[in-house]
Amino acid sequence: MIDPWETIAQSGFQFFGKMSASISHEIKNALAIINEKAGLLEDFTMLAGQGRPIDPERLKSLAGDIMKQIQRADGLVKRMNRFAHSSDDPMKTIDLGETLELITAIAGRLASMHEARVDLVIPDPPVMVNTNPFLLENLIWSCLSFFLADKQKEIRMSADSGVGEVRIKISGGSTFTPEGIQAFPSTTEEALLKALKAEIRLEPQPGEVILTLPKTI
Amino acid sequence: MSEKVLLVDDEVEFLDTLSERMRNRGMEVATSSSGVEALKKVDKEAYDVIILDLQMPGVDGLEALKILKAKRPELQVILLTGHATIEKGIEAMKLGAMDFLEKPADLGQLTEKIKKAQAKKMLIVEKQNEDKIKKILEEKGW
Numbered sequence: 595m596i597d598p599w600e601t602i603a604q605s606g607f608q609f610f611g612k613m614s615a616s617i618s619h620e621i622k623n624a625l626a627i628i629n630e631k632a633g634l635l636e637d638f639t640m641l642a643g644q645g646r647p648i649d650p651e652r653l654k655s656l657a658g659d660i661m662k663q664i665q666r667a668d669g670l671v672k673r674m675n676r677f678a679h680s681s682d683d684p685m686k687t688i689d690l691g692e693t694l695e696l697i698t699a700i701a702g703r704l705a706s707m708h709e710a711r712v713d714l715v716i717p718d719p720p721v722m723v724n725t726n727p728f729l730l731e732n733l734i735w736s737c738l739s740f741f742l743a744d745k746q747k748e749i750r751m752s753a754d755s756g757v758g759e760v761r762i763k764i765s766g767g768s769t770f771t772p773e774g775i776q777a778f779p780s781t782t783e784e785a786l787l788k789a790l791k792a793e794i795r796l797e798p799q800p801g802e803v804i805l806t807l808p809k810t811i
Numbered sequence: 812m813s814e815k816v817l818l819v820d821d822e823v824e825f826l827d828t829l830s831e832r833m834r835n836r837g838m839e840v841a842t843s844s845s846g847v848e849a850l851k852k853v854d855k856e857a858y859d860v861i862i863l864d865l866q867m868p869g870v871d872g873l874e875a876l877k878i879l880k881a882k883r884p885e886l887q888v889i890l891l892t893g894h895a896t897i898e899k900g901i902e903a904m905k906l907g908a909m910d911f912l913e914k915p916a917d918l919g920q921l922t923e924k925i926k927k928a929q930a931k932k933m934l935i936v937e938k939q940n941e942d943k944i945k946k947i948l949e950e951k952g953w
Contacts, residue, residue: 615894619866622893622914623822629915630828637835659824709868 598785602729605782609732610681613700617674620703624667631660673699681728685811688730690721690753690760697734698751705749708742715752723760724810725790733786734762736779737803741766744774746801759806766801814929815839815857819849819875820864820891832918838925846870850878858886859929862921863908865892865899873903880907885935887928891916 635656642648676696698714705712723730734751741749746766753762779787779794787794792807816838820826823844830840841856843849846867853861861879865872872890879886890903893914900911909931910924 619893623825626893626914626916627822627825627828630825630832630918633918634828634832637832641835663824706868707866707871 596781598788601782601785602732602789605736605786606681606728606732609735612704613677613735614674616703617670617677617700621667621670624663624670627663628660628667631656631663677731680731684726685724686727687722687724688727690723690762691716691718692720693727693731694734694751694753694762697731697738701735701738705738705742708745708747710742710747710749712738712749712751715750717753717755721753721755721760722809723807725807726811729786729789730807733783733790733792733805734764736783736786737764737805740774740778740803741801743777744771744801755809758809760809762805762807764803764805768801770796770798770801813837813839814925815841815859816925817841817843817849817852817856817858817861819843819846819861819867819872821845821867822864829918833922836918836922838922846872846875849875850882853879853883853886859932860925861886861888862891862925863888865890865894865903873899873906876903876906876908885932885939887932889921889924889928891921 635653638648638653673696677700680693680696694714695716698712701712738749741764744766746768748767750765750767751762753760755761775796775798778796783794786792790807791811792805795804795806796802797804816833818826818830818833818840819842821844826842826844830842833840841852841858843852847870849861849863850870852858863872863875863879867875870878872892876888876890879888884907887909888907889910889912890900890908891912891914892899903911909928912921912924
Protein backbone atom coordinates (compact mmCIF):
# COMPACT_ATOMS: atom_id res chain seq x y z
CA MET A 595 0.00 0.00 0.00
CA ILE A 596 1.26 3.47 -0.87
CA ASP A 597 1.77 5.79 2.08
CA PRO A 598 -0.85 8.62 1.72
CA TRP A 599 1.77 11.17 2.79
CA GLU A 600 3.92 10.06 -0.13
CA THR A 601 0.97 10.73 -2.43
CA ILE A 602 0.40 14.11 -0.76
CA ALA A 603 4.08 15.06 -1.08
CA GLN A 604 4.20 14.10 -4.75
CA SER A 605 0.95 15.93 -5.49
CA GLY A 606 2.21 18.97 -3.52
CA PHE A 607 5.39 19.22 -5.60
CA GLN A 608 3.41 18.92 -8.83
CA PHE A 609 0.88 21.52 -7.66
CA PHE A 610 3.61 23.94 -6.57
CA GLY A 611 5.45 23.44 -9.87
CA LYS A 612 2.34 23.91 -12.00
CA MET A 613 1.32 27.11 -10.22
CA SER A 614 4.86 28.55 -10.29
CA ALA A 615 5.23 27.77 -14.01
CA SER A 616 1.89 29.41 -14.76
CA ILE A 617 2.71 32.55 -12.79
CA SER A 618 6.20 32.86 -14.29
CA HIS A 619 4.74 32.44 -17.79
CA GLU A 620 2.35 35.31 -17.12
CA ILE A 621 5.17 37.48 -15.74
CA LYS A 622 7.08 36.78 -18.96
CA ASN A 623 4.05 37.91 -20.97
CA ALA A 624 3.90 41.19 -19.04
CA LEU A 625 7.67 41.67 -19.54
CA ALA A 626 7.31 40.96 -23.26
CA ILE A 627 4.69 43.71 -23.58
CA ILE A 628 6.87 46.16 -21.60
CA ASN A 629 9.79 45.21 -23.87
CA GLU A 630 7.80 45.96 -27.05
CA LYS A 631 6.31 49.22 -25.70
CA ALA A 632 9.78 50.43 -24.64
CA GLY A 633 11.08 49.34 -28.05
CA LEU A 634 8.36 51.36 -29.74
CA LEU A 635 9.37 54.42 -27.68
CA GLU A 636 12.93 53.88 -28.87
CA ASP A 637 11.68 53.63 -32.47
CA PHE A 638 9.86 56.96 -32.07
CA THR A 639 12.94 58.73 -30.73
CA MET A 640 15.01 57.37 -33.63
CA LEU A 641 12.39 58.60 -36.10
CA ALA A 642 12.34 61.97 -34.31
CA GLY A 643 16.09 62.13 -34.84
CA GLN A 644 15.39 61.76 -38.55
CA GLY A 645 12.94 64.69 -38.42
CA ARG A 646 9.62 62.90 -37.93
CA PRO A 647 7.57 64.69 -35.23
CA ILE A 648 6.50 62.74 -32.12
CA ASP A 649 2.84 62.80 -31.10
CA PRO A 650 2.83 63.64 -27.33
CA GLU A 651 -0.51 61.82 -26.86
CA ARG A 652 0.99 58.63 -28.25
CA LEU A 653 3.92 58.91 -25.84
CA LYS A 654 1.54 59.49 -22.93
CA SER A 655 -0.52 56.45 -23.89
CA LEU A 656 2.59 54.26 -24.26
CA ALA A 657 3.88 55.33 -20.83
CA GLY A 658 0.45 54.54 -19.36
CA ASP A 659 0.49 51.08 -21.00
CA ILE A 660 3.94 50.36 -19.57
CA MET A 661 2.82 51.38 -16.08
CA LYS A 662 -0.25 49.11 -16.41
CA GLN A 663 1.95 46.14 -17.30
CA ILE A 664 4.32 46.91 -14.41
CA GLN A 665 1.32 46.86 -12.05
CA ARG A 666 0.19 43.57 -13.61
CA ALA A 667 3.62 42.01 -13.08
CA ASP A 668 3.77 43.39 -9.54
CA GLY A 669 0.38 41.83 -8.77
CA LEU A 670 1.62 38.50 -10.12
CA VAL A 671 4.77 38.59 -8.00
CA LYS A 672 2.75 39.48 -4.88
CA ARG A 673 0.43 36.53 -5.59
CA MET A 674 3.40 34.24 -6.13
CA ASN A 675 4.84 35.38 -2.82
CA ARG A 676 1.57 34.78 -0.95
CA PHE A 677 1.28 31.35 -2.54
CA ALA A 678 4.90 30.46 -1.67
CA HIS A 679 4.34 31.46 1.96
CA SER A 680 1.20 29.31 2.24
CA SER A 681 3.46 26.33 2.93
CA ASP A 682 5.16 28.08 5.90
CA ASP A 683 2.79 26.77 8.61
CA PRO A 684 1.27 23.29 8.68
CA MET A 685 -1.63 24.74 10.66
CA LYS A 686 -3.00 28.25 10.48
CA THR A 687 -6.25 30.18 10.81
CA ILE A 688 -7.04 31.52 7.36
CA ASP A 689 -9.74 33.54 5.67
CA LEU A 690 -11.26 31.02 3.26
CA GLY A 691 -12.41 33.78 0.89
CA GLU A 692 -8.82 35.01 0.56
CA THR A 693 -7.56 31.48 -0.16
CA LEU A 694 -10.24 30.92 -2.80
CA GLU A 695 -9.41 34.33 -4.30
CA LEU A 696 -5.71 33.42 -4.52
CA ILE A 697 -6.35 30.05 -6.16
CA THR A 698 -8.91 31.56 -8.55
CA ALA A 699 -6.42 34.22 -9.62
CA ILE A 700 -3.55 31.77 -10.08
CA ALA A 701 -5.72 29.18 -11.80
CA GLY A 702 -7.33 31.79 -14.04
CA ARG A 703 -4.70 31.51 -16.74
CA LEU A 704 -4.71 27.71 -16.66
CA ALA A 705 -8.51 27.76 -16.92
CA SER A 706 -8.38 30.11 -19.89
CA MET A 707 -6.10 27.59 -21.66
CA HIS A 708 -9.09 25.23 -21.43
CA GLU A 709 -11.33 28.10 -22.65
CA ALA A 710 -12.97 28.07 -19.22
CA ARG A 711 -13.60 30.75 -16.60
CA VAL A 712 -13.54 30.54 -12.82
CA ASP A 713 -15.80 32.97 -10.95
CA LEU A 714 -15.74 33.44 -7.23
CA VAL A 715 -18.37 34.59 -4.75
CA ILE A 716 -16.44 35.93 -1.76
CA PRO A 717 -18.19 34.94 1.48
CA ASP A 718 -19.55 37.83 3.50
CA PRO A 719 -19.00 37.80 6.49
CA PRO A 720 -15.57 36.16 6.09
CA VAL A 721 -15.34 32.42 6.74
CA MET A 722 -12.39 31.50 8.93
CA VAL A 723 -10.90 28.04 9.16
CA ASN A 724 -7.97 26.55 11.05
CA THR A 725 -6.33 24.13 8.67
CA ASN A 726 -3.25 23.30 6.60
CA PRO A 727 -3.33 26.16 4.05
CA PHE A 728 -1.12 24.54 1.41
CA LEU A 729 -2.93 21.20 1.44
CA LEU A 730 -6.27 22.99 1.21
CA GLU A 731 -5.06 25.01 -1.80
CA ASN A 732 -3.86 21.76 -3.38
CA LEU A 733 -7.26 20.13 -2.79
CA ILE A 734 -9.15 23.11 -4.26
CA TRP A 735 -6.88 23.06 -7.34
CA SER A 736 -7.40 19.29 -7.68
CA CYS A 737 -11.16 19.87 -7.73
CA LEU A 738 -10.79 22.69 -10.28
CA SER A 739 -8.60 20.43 -12.45
CA PHE A 740 -11.37 17.83 -12.38
CA PHE A 741 -13.86 20.44 -13.67
CA LEU A 742 -11.43 21.55 -16.40
CA ALA A 743 -10.70 17.96 -17.47
CA ASP A 744 -14.46 17.37 -17.59
CA LYS A 745 -14.67 20.32 -20.04
CA GLN A 746 -16.79 22.48 -17.74
CA LYS A 747 -16.53 26.05 -19.02
CA GLU A 748 -18.30 28.22 -16.42
CA ILE A 749 -16.91 27.29 -13.01
CA ARG A 750 -18.18 29.05 -9.92
CA MET A 751 -16.76 28.82 -6.39
CA SER A 752 -18.32 29.92 -3.12
CA ALA A 753 -17.94 29.17 0.57
CA ASP A 754 -20.11 29.28 3.67
CA SER A 755 -19.96 28.41 7.31
CA GLY A 756 -22.05 25.98 9.39
CA VAL A 757 -21.91 24.61 12.94
CA GLY A 758 -18.33 23.43 13.47
CA GLU A 759 -17.71 23.15 9.73
CA VAL A 760 -17.14 25.17 6.58
CA ARG A 761 -18.20 24.32 3.03
CA ILE A 762 -16.65 25.10 -0.32
CA LYS A 763 -19.02 24.69 -3.22
CA ILE A 764 -17.66 24.39 -6.77
CA SER A 765 -20.20 24.22 -9.58
CA GLY A 766 -19.72 23.79 -13.29
CA GLY A 767 -23.22 24.46 -14.53
CA SER A 768 -23.50 21.28 -16.60
CA THR A 769 -23.74 17.57 -15.84
CA PHE A 770 -20.51 15.64 -15.19
CA THR A 771 -19.49 13.09 -17.79
CA PRO A 772 -19.56 9.43 -16.63
CA GLU A 773 -15.79 9.14 -17.38
CA GLY A 774 -15.12 12.24 -15.25
CA ILE A 775 -16.99 10.91 -12.24
CA GLN A 776 -15.25 7.55 -12.54
CA ALA A 777 -11.84 9.18 -12.17
CA PHE A 778 -12.74 11.54 -9.31
CA PRO A 779 -11.89 11.67 -6.45
CA SER A 780 -8.59 9.93 -7.18
CA THR A 781 -6.14 8.57 -4.60
CA THR A 782 -4.55 12.04 -4.46
CA GLU A 783 -7.78 13.79 -3.50
CA GLU A 784 -8.60 10.96 -1.07
CA ALA A 785 -5.22 11.44 0.65
CA LEU A 786 -5.69 15.22 0.83
CA LEU A 787 -9.23 14.84 2.18
CA LYS A 788 -7.96 12.50 4.88
CA ALA A 789 -5.13 14.84 5.88
CA LEU A 790 -7.55 17.76 6.10
CA LYS A 791 -10.26 15.64 7.82
CA ALA A 792 -12.51 16.83 5.03
CA GLU A 793 -15.35 15.21 3.13
CA ILE A 794 -16.37 15.45 -0.49
CA ARG A 795 -19.79 15.14 -2.08
CA LEU A 796 -20.47 15.07 -5.80
CA GLU A 797 -23.78 16.22 -7.23
CA PRO A 798 -23.82 15.07 -10.85
CA GLN A 799 -26.84 17.16 -11.99
CA PRO A 800 -25.86 19.95 -12.34
CA GLY A 801 -22.17 19.21 -11.82
CA GLU A 802 -21.25 20.32 -8.32
CA VAL A 803 -18.56 19.40 -5.78
CA ILE A 804 -19.07 20.21 -2.12
CA LEU A 805 -16.08 20.09 0.21
CA THR A 806 -16.80 20.07 3.93
CA LEU A 807 -13.97 20.87 6.32
CA PRO A 808 -13.91 21.09 10.11
CA LYS A 809 -13.53 24.66 11.39
CA THR A 810 -10.43 23.40 13.07
CA ILE A 811 -8.56 20.18 12.34
CA MET B 812 10.71 41.97 -51.32
CA SER B 813 9.07 42.59 -47.95
CA GLU B 814 8.52 39.63 -45.62
CA LYS B 815 4.90 38.56 -45.17
CA VAL B 816 4.45 37.56 -41.56
CA LEU B 817 1.55 36.21 -39.50
CA LEU B 818 1.94 36.92 -35.79
CA VAL B 819 -0.06 34.63 -33.47
CA ASP B 820 -0.41 35.32 -29.73
CA ASP B 821 -3.31 35.53 -27.28
CA GLU B 822 -1.89 38.72 -25.69
CA VAL B 823 -3.52 41.35 -27.91
CA GLU B 824 -1.44 44.25 -26.55
CA PHE B 825 1.72 42.32 -27.39
CA LEU B 826 0.41 41.58 -30.89
CA ASP B 827 -0.51 45.21 -31.58
CA THR B 828 2.81 46.65 -30.43
CA LEU B 829 5.12 44.08 -31.99
CA SER B 830 3.23 44.20 -35.30
CA GLU B 831 3.52 48.03 -35.36
CA ARG B 832 7.28 47.78 -34.79
CA MET B 833 7.63 45.14 -37.50
CA ARG B 834 5.60 47.25 -39.98
CA ASN B 835 7.87 50.21 -39.16
CA ARG B 836 10.70 47.97 -40.39
CA GLY B 837 9.00 47.37 -43.72
CA MET B 838 7.40 43.99 -43.05
CA GLU B 839 3.88 43.10 -44.08
CA VAL B 840 2.26 41.85 -40.85
CA ALA B 841 -1.09 40.23 -40.09
CA THR B 842 -2.13 39.18 -36.57
CA SER B 843 -4.26 36.46 -34.97
CA SER B 844 -5.15 36.18 -31.29
CA SER B 845 -5.86 32.44 -31.41
CA GLY B 846 -4.66 29.28 -33.10
CA VAL B 847 -8.05 28.72 -34.73
CA GLU B 848 -8.06 32.23 -36.24
CA ALA B 849 -4.49 31.73 -37.50
CA LEU B 850 -5.41 28.45 -39.23
CA LYS B 851 -8.31 30.21 -40.99
CA LYS B 852 -5.98 33.01 -42.14
CA VAL B 853 -3.43 30.55 -43.50
CA ASP B 854 -6.21 28.90 -45.54
CA LYS B 855 -6.97 32.23 -47.23
CA GLU B 856 -3.55 33.92 -47.46
CA ALA B 857 0.01 32.88 -48.19
CA TYR B 858 2.62 33.91 -45.61
CA ASP B 859 6.39 33.57 -45.59
CA VAL B 860 6.69 33.15 -41.85
CA ILE B 861 4.40 32.44 -38.89
CA ILE B 862 5.49 33.65 -35.46
CA LEU B 863 3.65 31.44 -33.03
CA ASP B 864 3.10 31.51 -29.25
CA LEU B 865 3.23 28.07 -27.63
CA GLN B 866 0.55 28.49 -24.98
CA MET B 867 -2.80 29.68 -26.22
CA PRO B 868 -6.40 28.88 -25.32
CA GLY B 869 -8.09 26.26 -27.47
CA VAL B 870 -5.70 25.14 -30.20
CA ASP B 871 -2.29 25.63 -28.56
CA GLY B 872 0.97 26.43 -30.37
CA LEU B 873 2.18 22.85 -30.83
CA GLU B 874 -1.20 21.70 -32.12
CA ALA B 875 -1.37 24.69 -34.48
CA LEU B 876 2.17 23.95 -35.64
CA LYS B 877 1.24 20.33 -36.49
CA ILE B 878 -1.80 21.44 -38.52
CA LEU B 879 0.10 24.27 -40.24
CA LYS B 880 2.97 22.02 -41.34
CA ALA B 881 0.50 19.38 -42.58
CA LYS B 882 -1.39 22.00 -44.61
CA ARG B 883 1.61 23.99 -45.89
CA PRO B 884 4.91 22.14 -45.46
CA GLU B 885 6.78 25.08 -47.01
CA LEU B 886 5.61 27.46 -44.26
CA GLN B 887 8.34 28.58 -41.88
CA VAL B 888 7.31 28.73 -38.23
CA ILE B 889 9.22 30.53 -35.49
CA LEU B 890 8.03 29.92 -31.93
CA LEU B 891 8.07 32.94 -29.66
CA THR B 892 7.04 32.03 -26.17
CA GLY B 893 7.38 32.71 -22.48
CA HIS B 894 7.20 29.00 -21.78
CA ALA B 895 10.87 28.13 -21.79
CA THR B 896 11.21 24.39 -21.30
CA ILE B 897 13.83 22.66 -23.41
CA GLU B 898 11.47 19.69 -23.89
CA LYS B 899 8.83 21.87 -25.55
CA GLY B 900 11.47 23.49 -27.75
CA ILE B 901 12.76 20.10 -28.90
CA GLU B 902 9.21 18.87 -29.51
CA ALA B 903 8.50 21.97 -31.60
CA MET B 904 11.66 21.50 -33.67
CA LYS B 905 10.76 17.86 -34.26
CA LEU B 906 7.34 19.00 -35.48
CA GLY B 907 9.03 21.23 -38.03
CA ALA B 908 9.45 24.61 -36.35
CA MET B 909 12.35 26.52 -37.86
CA ASP B 910 13.42 28.32 -34.70
CA PHE B 911 12.55 29.02 -31.10
CA LEU B 912 12.78 32.37 -29.29
CA GLU B 913 12.01 33.18 -25.70
CA LYS B 914 9.96 36.21 -24.62
CA PRO B 915 10.87 39.00 -24.13
CA ALA B 916 12.73 38.83 -27.43
CA ASP B 917 15.10 41.22 -29.15
CA LEU B 918 13.45 42.53 -32.32
CA GLY B 919 16.79 42.65 -34.16
CA GLN B 920 17.29 38.96 -33.47
CA LEU B 921 13.70 38.15 -34.46
CA THR B 922 14.05 40.14 -37.71
CA GLU B 923 17.18 38.18 -38.60
CA LYS B 924 15.34 34.90 -38.05
CA ILE B 925 12.40 36.14 -40.15
CA LYS B 926 14.74 37.01 -43.04
CA LYS B 927 16.37 33.58 -42.85
CA ALA B 928 12.95 31.92 -42.72
CA GLN B 929 11.74 33.85 -45.77
CA ALA B 930 14.86 32.85 -47.74
CA LYS B 931 14.34 29.21 -46.71
CA LYS B 932 10.71 29.30 -47.77
CA MET B 933 11.63 30.79 -51.17
CA LEU B 934 14.13 27.97 -51.75
CA ILE B 935 11.50 25.34 -50.86
CA VAL B 936 8.91 26.94 -53.15
CA GLU B 937 11.48 27.16 -56.01
CA LYS B 938 12.31 23.50 -55.52
CA GLN B 939 8.61 22.60 -55.50
CA ASN B 940 8.13 24.52 -58.77
CA GLU B 941 11.15 22.83 -60.35
CA ASP B 942 9.78 19.41 -59.35
CA LYS B 943 6.36 20.30 -60.80
CA ILE B 944 7.92 21.35 -64.13
CA LYS B 945 10.05 18.19 -64.21
CA LYS B 946 6.97 16.05 -63.59
CA ILE B 947 5.01 17.80 -66.36
CA LEU B 948 7.92 17.37 -68.78
CA GLU B 949 8.21 13.69 -67.92
CA GLU B 950 4.47 13.09 -68.25
CA LYS B 951 4.20 14.88 -71.57
CA GLY B 952 7.35 13.22 -72.85
CA TRP B 953 8.83 16.45 -74.25
